[in-house]
Amino acid sequence: MDAHGQELKKELGAALDARRELGPEYEAALVDSFVEKVDTQVRRRLAEERLSAARGGGSPQAPAEGNFGERFGFAIVTLVLAIPLSAIAAAQAHLSGLLVAWAGIVGVNFIHASKSLRRRD
Structure with a gap:
């Protein structure tokens, strides 16, 4: 796991610890804060990749490939967010809440x- 991944893992741990200490009434604020941090990390990483590609450090993406970085970043963000969302949904509504959360994620x-895919065509 790279430095960005380690940092996000620490942030998630801190958010979960804060949730335990503060209680469920602060869940929404904690999740929003974590989402902002993940979004910032994804944007920073995409900017670094674009800059590297522009400088010749990486191969620029062909237009036919679509924006792989955006799709990959989106998938990573949703998987990272699936952890606290699953925990919250399961704690609040048990199996039915967990199923609804994962249906939303999917x-x-x-x-x-x-x-x-439509943009690519």
Whole structure:
């Protein structure tokens, strides 16, 4: 795992610890804060990759390939967010909450993938 991944793992641990200490009434604020940090990391990483490709450090993406970095980043963000969302949903509504949370995660990824494929055509 690289430095970015380690940093996000520490942030997630801190958010989960804070949730335990503060209680469920602060869950939404903690999740929002973590989402912002993940979003910032993904944007920073994509900017670094674009800069590297522009400088010749990497191969520029062909237009036919679509934006792999965006799709990959989106998938990573949804998987990282699936952990606290699953915990919250299971704690609040048990199996039914967990199923609804994962249906939402799958649905969001499906919609994003279908939009990416339409843009590519």
